[in-house]
Amino acid sequence: METDYIAISYGQLALAALLIVVNVGLSATLRLGLGQSLLIAALRMVVQLLLIGFVLEWLFTQDNALIILAIALVMTAIAGIAAVNRTQRRFAGIYWHSLLSVLAASALVTGFAMVGIIRVQPWYDPQYLIPMLGMVLGNTLNGISLGLDRFMEGLITQRDQVETLLALGATRWEAAHPQVRNAIRVGMIPTINSMMVMGLVSLPGMMTGQILAGANPIDAVRYQIVIMFMIAAGAALGIFGVVLLAYRRLLSPDHQLRLDYLEETQ
Amino acid sequence: MYCREAAALNRLSAEFIDREPKMEPNQPLLAVENLSRQLSERWLWRGVSFELVPGDCVGLVAPSGAGKTLLMRNLALLDPIQQGDVRFEGKTPSEWGLPTYRSQVMMVPQRAIALDGTVQDNLAQVFDLDIYRQRRFDPTILQTWLQKLGRGPDFLNLQGTRLSGGEAQIMALLRALQLNPRVLLLDEPTASLDAATTAQVESLLHDWLQHSSRACLLTSHDTEQIRRVTHRQINLGEFGKRL
Structure with missing residues (x-):
């Protein structure tokens, strides 16, 4: 180099x-x-x-796909756990929900970027895979934290409204989809905000790093654009997944609001 | 074209079924068997069994904190049943499907919650629910009921979230009645109402029960009201004491 x-x-x-x-x-x-x-x-x-x-x-000296994937998996698991650790409430299975959502979202997005967009050879080249996965994970984690937290708080504050609708014969989706929508919206806000002002207010860290390391600013900007789209898609998928999983848990197949599953953390 | 006709036919048959429920004589509408409820380690009540037959209006009485509201929530399946069995027309709620069951056995909670918009929006928007998609909001029946409750037609234009506690209770009761449930579970339906409106609600309820295929379970802190309105009482305290 x-x-x-x-x-x-x-x-x-x-x-x-x-x-x-x-x-x-x-x-x-x-x-x-x-x-x-x-x-x-x-x-x-x-x-x-x-x-x-x-x-x-x-x-970066490794050339074994399994080792690199194992590291990627550890990073993903840490992100999944960290996302839940910042929420105010928990329910049984919340860690699995988070892990599954982070894993699916980051694997899809990073995989697509490595193979489809940047076309790295080999596709698991750690110099590309690890930093890009890290960027996606960091942002997906934030989105999942916010989305989950908002979903649970929304159900608690809107409990009477949700149950009024259920009592009138609404399905669990009819009764709770405003809360699902709101949680996904709130989870996406940071990503959308940062895209809005990117380059105007904030010079993104990765781009700054590349420029400091001597990369051509235009190249650095292109990488940043790819990364931002990856982040936006990863966060959206992760939030969507985790909120839907939480919805399926907290609104039972019998169309009941199961707030008794929620426990407050100290 | 075909679709529209089929939909119209469906609607007709749905209305027909609404008006002429096929009832075996003396078959209970709602049968409750051995229902029990536990809060953490403590049994609130245990072995509650009773039936509501068509035309019944039953009072649910018990001291505060005995779990009257929790029993109602159990009957509406808003809380899972821990022990025992609830059947509507011989079928369990799961066999009916919960939305269908709740459209037939409908709970009106004590604290009435207004959805967005005016009273009219509140009443009309429940018809957007999938379960009522073949029915239409009917303002004329509401006018009749409002008149019986001493409210003018402008009541429909009030903002739902700005209603007083009593007005919200009226709105919630009308919202449920218009959906034509077979069993009404009324939790303190007149708790926030003045004496005159309470009498009007009681009389509206009396009229509603004249329909041969309906029944009602009601709680009230007002023992006089229980005596006036209901045919018999279930004392939930009895099911707690037996433990």
Whole structure:
């Protein structure tokens, strides 16, 4: 790989870490009580990224599809679990729902991009597959979190309305589809917002990275466009899947609203 | 063309069935057997059995917290049945299909919920539900009922979400009545109404029950009302004490 960029040494990293003093200072002055979480978050970020750097360095030398797919699967599983961890309520099976939705959405979208759009040879080339999958997963995870959370809250706040309709003879879909629609809409908002202002307000991280690494800005922009479409499709599929699965769980085949399945997390 | 005729024929036969239910004499409309309900570890009531025959109006009485509303929710299958059996005309709710069952055994909850729009929208939009697709919203019958309840026709133009508690109860009762259920489950139907309107609702209910194939189960905190309106009472407290 060409290296027409300035490599960063550990000393320079330490210098950058000094910037966290701004956050800690602010937290201390305003008594935000964030000092400890900020330090932990900063530490986690540094350790996780350094580790993943080593993992990626090793990974990019691999040529075994199974190893690469296994890593991809682990990433997907972590995304699926993380998506649920941010919701306020749980029900039995919610982790499976999330895993299944993340897996199906990211596999479809990333697979299509690798084989159909970018046409990477071989299709599992980790230099392409892993970062692109990561981008899709990160955004799908956010969408799923938001969508699931909104769906469950929507059913709780609109419980009387849903049950009034059920009591009048509505099917579970007739009674609850406004909540399904709303949850999918809310889950999609961040993706749509970020597409709206992309390049105007925000310079996306991946594109910035490519440019810093010396790529032609036009090429970087093209990659970014592909990625954004992947993200939008992945998030939409993931949210759609997870909300429909949750719908099937929380509205029983007997057309009952089963809020008793929900448990609040602390 | 063929489709439209077939639809019209369907509608005719649907109306025909609505008006002339085939009833075996003395066959119960609703049969409840050994119904029990548990909240966490505690049994609220156990072994509740009774029948509603056509023309019946039965009062469900019990102290507060004994689970009257939960029994009604169980009869409407809004909550799953933990133990026991509910049948409408000899068939279980699952055999009917839940939407069909609930269109026949209809619960009107104590807290009336208005959907979007005016009272008229509220009443008309339930006909969009799949189960009523062969029926049409009928404003004329509503005018008659509104008159009996001492409301003018402009009641239909009020915004649903701005109704008072009592007005919402009237709206919810009319919304259910117009769908022509066979069994009405009324949970405190006049709790938010003044004395005059309460009397009018009671008389409307009395008229509605004149139809030979209907029955009604009703809860009320007002023992006088239970005595006035119902033919007999089920004391749910009895099913709790026996434990």
